[in-house]
Amino acid sequence: MTSTTDVSGQVVSLARGMRELVAAEAGESERMRTLTSAIVDEMWSTGLMAALSPVAAGGVEPSFAEMIETWIEMAWQDGSFGWIGIANLPSRFAAATYLPDEGFAEVFDAHDNRVTMGGQFFPNGHGAATDGGYRLSGSWSFGSGTGHSQYIAAGFFPMDNGEMRWISEGVPDMQIAVVPRADITFNDGWHVQGLKGTGSYDYSAQDIFVPHWRTFPLFTREPRRGGSPATRMGLMPVTAAGHASWALGVSKSMLDDVAELAATKYRMSDMASLASRPTFQKGLAHHVAAWRAARLLVLDAFTTAEAAVADGDELTPAMRADMRAAAVYATDISRSCAQWAHLVAGTSSIREGSRLERAFRDMYTGTQHAFISEKVAIDAAQIWLGVIEDQFGL
Incomplete structure (x- = not known):
């Protein structure tokens, strides 16, 4: 198997330094249905929680390659920890990059940049x-990472005198509000199969x-802070890279665990270990190769853009x-590897x-997300085919 990452960036x-703690706390995070304070505190102590953000917000503005490898590492450790990596870190990135100066001062400067979102x-x-x-009024589901966030992001349609605001034909204005936790009502329905x-x-x-x-x-795609290309690419590519990396990390943990297990695993009535069976060997070769190919495709697509x-x-x-x-x-x-x-x-x-x-439960929960649904693939294919010129949601 390949190492978890081929990029040894900061x-x-x-993220790699948190392996022991995350392994020890994973069960308790599931029981609490949110990350334990020990994990969240360590993310702040190491600088991981702020790392993706602009320098002005305490981040280091990593490249896409490093973001991808970081998320793979986090999801390899634990699916919920990895999901927080693609939820809290990009949320913070977006707010720190695109909020007007007065909002940045209120949210980030006033809290010495220690803001989880x-x-x-x-x-x-x-x-x-x-x-x-x-x-603002509304109801939002699946607010990832809100269990330990000081500020809550909430998407909304601006309304002028009861009428929806449009920025171009067929494209409504869509805004993100950054709201203090105290102004939000939580309706805790997070009783789920995976990503607990x-x-x-x-x-x-x-109101x-x-x-x-x-x-x-x-x-x-107009940053107010930050100098990395990611800030000029917008939130959608960062989110897409996160979802791809998360799935790769969780599936790799399962491939690694099965490869380790194989030497001592004997199925009932079978005298040969799993590792010695040609069918297992062929399956392992196929799925490891497929995983590596998928990782390289992701790296190529995002680093090219x-x-x-x-x-x-x-x-x-x-792009x-x-x-x-x-x-x-x-x-x-x-999903196939898992x-x-x-x-x-x-x-x-x-x-x-x-x-x-x-990991299996996490995989089949996380891959239900609309962001990586069949419709997204269809929209991409229609652009390649020239059926449509653009799809603003991509």
């Missing part, structure tokens, strides 16, 4: 425009005032389609509390 090292960016709310901001430790609570708001400086456009933006080129619809399709493909391959590993491990994969059992 942020990857921060999570939530749901899809516009399930509406904001009635008023003097200086919006009156992510604190992905449902929540709502009813709360959000000043305009604590909002930013969902699809903006990143390099183009770094050179001053426009982020084209084709965005390439990245989103790579994320869907990596997710599909990862299913194979679960089957060949036999009863070892159903023992409650084992990493194999937990």
Whole structure:
């Protein structure tokens, strides 16, 4: 097997240093249905929680390659820990990058940059425009990482005199509100099959005032802070890279665990170890190769677009389609690897509390996300085929 990462960057090292703690706390995170304070505190102590953000917000602005390898490492350790990596870290990245200066001062400067953020960016709310901001109401589901967040992100449609605001034909205005935790009502429905430790609570708001400086456009690519190409690519590529990396990390943990198990695993009535069986050997070769190919596709798609933006080129619809399709493909391959590993491990994969059992549940929960759904692949293919010129949601 390959090592978990071939990039030994600063942020990857921060994540790798948490292996022992995350392994020890994974069961308790599941029981609490949110990450333990020990893990969250260590993410802050090491600098991991802020790492993806602009330098002004305490981050280091890593490349896409390092972000991808960091997320793979985190998800390899534990699915819930990895999911927090693709929830809290990008949420914080977006707010720190795109909030107006007054909002950045209120949210980040006033708290010495120690700000954890999570939530749901899809516009399930509406904001009635008023003097200086919006009156926000709405209900949001699956607010990843909100269990330990001081600020909650909430997507919404701005409304002018009861009418939806449009930025172009067929494209409504979609904004993100950054809301203090005290203004949010949590409706804890996080009783789920997998990703139990992510604190992905449902929540709502009813007619709360959000000043305009604590909002930013969902699809903006105009950074107010930060100099990395990622800040000029917008939140969608960062989110897509996160989903692809998460699936790759969880599936790799299962492939690694099965490879380790194989030397001592004997199925009932079989005198040969799992490792000595040609069918297992062929299956392992196939799925490890598929995993490596998917990882390389993800790295290629995201670093190619990143390099183009770094050179001053426009982020084209084709580049965005390439990245989103790579994320869907990596997710599909990862699910296939996880299913194979679960089957060949036999009863070892159903023992409650084992990493194999937990990873399998996590995989089949995380891959239900709409961000890596069939529709995304169809939208990407339609751009490649010239059926449509663009799909703003990619």
